[in-house]
Amino acid sequence: MIQIKEISKSFGGKKVLDQVTMRLDQGEVVVVIGPSGSGKSTLLRCINALEQPEEGEVWLCGQNMATADLNHIRSIAGMVFQQFNLFPHMSVLDNLTLGPKIVQGMPLKEAKDLARALLHKVGLADQSSAFPHQLSGGQQQRVAIARALAMKPKVMLFDEPTSALDPELIGEVLAVMRQLAEEGMTMVVVTHEMGFARSVANRVVFMDQGKIKAQGPTERFFNAPSHPRLQNFLSKVLNH
């Protein structure tokens, strides 16, 4: 589904990704963890070409992202941002119908039905006419997930989806993500939520200084961390 081959990327002379290779099969849920500045977000943003790597290749659903029609292929990978990035001048329903209407040319009625079904799925069926500023952070993020799902993506990318939320709102967003994973969605999740990683991920990837330092099936990853840098990181995030 996703193949990342030795990609590198620098910002202002600093290497944020250094020869990263990774693959993801259909239905897999991979959680990427690591200290801030380790390149996790950049790796995620390379998958849907929000960033272009300087070296290496990214393949998504059999297409090379360097040569693919980005406008088309971007909607294959739905993205959820830390800051939600809902469109503030549109109602919740319009946020969801914009993509299907404009990009896929779906008739308005069909787009609205789809949007309502998705809002129901994320538990916000009663908020379709609300505007983003009227919603809590957790609700906004669930709308953002529904907006991405409206494009019927094959992969969902989550960039620290709960980092901007008050602690009591994190659970409702993770619950939606957990449900998606159970339905078989292919997911890449950058997060600091170790509980979520443990219970939902098939595989965990640890990044540090632009490299993948360790990865493995979830159980083994947490119970027998192989790399000293990972042991150190886990002891910090798990014991607080």
Next chain:
Amino acid sequence: MTSFQFDASVMLETLPLLMEGARLTLWVTLLGCFFGFLFGVAAGVSRSLDSPWARRLAGIYIELIRGTPLMVQVMFLYFGLPLILGLRFPPLTAGVVAIALNSGAYIAEVARGAIAEVAKGQMEAARCIGLTQAQALRFVIWPQAFRAMIPPLGNQFVISLKDTSLLVVIGVGELTRSGQEVIAVNFRAFEVWLTVALLYLCLTLGISLSLRFLEKKYKLVQ
């Protein structure tokens, strides 16, 4: 020291004539700002595009206009250009074009600033659901940027309205010109210029108030 006697009745008597001029001033301003808005948005959006050629072209236009006095632009359009083109626009047309080109350059900077103000995350979110850059600008960035543009836009419209008084040099019969013509007949400079000033004030206040109304109407809660 002087035998000057203020005569308010002069103000009332000349008002109908001056109103004619004020009407033309308003028309030149509205037309000029309408086309200026179109030029400005086109140039401002071009400045925000990925294409370096679009950015450069818009940049040249903006610098050219902002770096030269409006008076010179007006004279160049009316007296200079016809020598090359071989045809002369009527003064009114030249005046509207000058105001449009001039306000367009300033509005371009307003538009560019407003687009930049809409967070980068909005463009990314729009691109992620598959919108092209043009679609994202149209459906996501522009509606937000337009709201941010309203207050500075009102400012520019007021400036452009006052700028139309410069069109006196090419003989457009706007408010300032009407004032001159009335004084040539009755020599009541004090009363006439006072009336002209008050009429300008009414017009600029009208613009400010309507823009403030628009601003309230389209206010966006973040």
